[in-house]
Amino acid sequence: MAGQSKFRISEEKKRVLLVEDEIVNQEILKEILGDTYEVIIAETGEEALKIIEERYETLSIVLLDLNLPGIKGIDVLGRIKSNPAYVNLPVIVMTSDSEAEVECLMLGAIDFIPKPYPAPKVILARILRTVELSEDRETLRLTERDHLTGLYNKDFFYRYAAQLDLYHKDTPTDAIVFDVNHFHTINDRYGKTRGDEILKLIADKALQFVKENGGIACRSGADTFMIYCTHRPDYQSVMDRLSVCPDGDDSGKSRIRMRMGVYADADKTLDIERRFDRAKMAADTVRDHLTDPIAIFDHSMREEEILAEQLIDDFPAAINEKQFAVFYQPKFNVRGDVPVLTSAEALVRWNHPKLGMVSPGTFIPLFEKNGLIQTLDKYVWSETASKIREWKDRLNVSLPVSVNVSRVDLFDPELPEKLLDIVKDSGVSTEDLLLEITESAYTEKSETVISAVESLRGCGFRIEMDDFGSGYSSLSMLSDMPVDALKLDMLFIRSAFKERKDTRLLEAMIGLAKSFEVPTIAEGVETEEQFLNLKRMGCDIIQGYYFSRPLPVADFERFITENKKA
């Protein structure tokens, strides 16, 4: 491979630009440095500046004699240090004039080599050290900052924030996290170049803010920024300062929507990262809040998150150990003179070994978010189906029970088979297991949902539309919706029977269901007044505390038995 460069950075000799017009001095330095460096000679200031302009990226250091013909050394130094492209190129001045030293230092020279020269080892050591320091500084410059915006990156930001704490132990501080709502859509709408420009604009504003108010700022992720600053009384003004317009015109009305989380007057005994975790936790609570995009961390957020994590961790054991208990709430047909027990709803409770009874309001939304709900639903379906079978055998009672089918289940193409397997394995029929599907499931991707529901009905299952009146399904959609019963939203019933009773809407709903020949179920019925009114309005089935609260299985079995006798 003779004559061919090895093309390895580690084997390239570093380059020294020696600006020196005296040939004897040139020769001496070449002798000293030649083994370690490639020495490039410039005999005049003009020549030196030309070489720097052309090759500054591959120069490691400049050794500069002050007394040059033409442009003086001191002017060469001034020009190097005033040009942003070469400002980081280290310059060692060589002079016999000790008076020039201060001026050169002020101009940015990094060191001196006196004339006559000191011992070669001293010269070499000074140059080596300077090059090393300058490379370290350059590495730091490249790594501590985010290339796009010039703000600190996260690691260095945390480090500098912790250093600020050391100097300002007693100063109250805020950890602020903010990001752009759905930033990817900005890239999609305006292009990546414009997206990057927007990030730069936001970064500039953040930088300006910390320049004026103190503190430091960083870009911690794609469109996420953080500010560590002294505690302030309000954050809307910060948000206003940071917001930009997508078209770059700050006078424009359309602003990019951002959200902000603040951990105000942060606890300094916590790691800096934990403090920003809290700010992030707050920010996560206001995604898509257009009117109130700023959230201040409070401890309930942390407790909620910790609880959520614990519940997720404990979920598999809870399924294996059957910690989930299925409660049953009876439903009565009220069309005749005497209410008749006609079915029940299966409702899940978590009997947690450490936390006690956990409300479904706590874990259902959580499991809906992370998909665990599918496992839980299946568990409830099986438990319920086997109870229905047991009651047939042991109590001689055939009572259909409705179970919840979550939105995510409807997107599972194997849902009908899974349900059919459960029904088959338990020895019950599809008519015994009623399926409750919440109205809001129909509004999103309604075609997929409607076809899933149709295929369930095709298998013989009956569908009850849950929470009817809470969602936004249009009345016209009702005619296309394959349902066997409408279950009126509990809140809807409560509000109809509030202090200023207004049941007109409720009556209209029931009337509407009748016109589609679909029976109505009212849940959350607590009083006789509610019961009588609903019955009068033509409501078919009633569920609620008026008849019974949801009962553990043993109590429910007693309830069935007594009801049967009656």
Next chain:
Amino acid sequence: MITVETLKEYGADVNQGLTRCAGNEALYLRLVQMILTELSSETLGDALQNGDLEKAFEAAHKLKGGVCNLALTPIADPLCELTELLRNKTPGDYGALYSRIVDKTKELSSL
């Protein structure tokens, strides 16, 4: 002939000069020859003759760098003195100092 020994006899601080050349004797002697050529140039003499003190300073300063690094003490002493006078444009007997430089240069070249 210019050798380490004759230079020592001449009064040069050969040890120091050699140290600066990383102990490379051949280089040292070659550089002494080079500076001798530079010292024989008329630039400094002409500038002094013409009263161009700025140019004279530049020439003296440049020579001084090489001469001092090679530790040619007999020339370095008057040359440093002359350079400082010229730097501050102090009136003085430049001619006498220059003559000493010329004499010591001739002495060096006749070694």
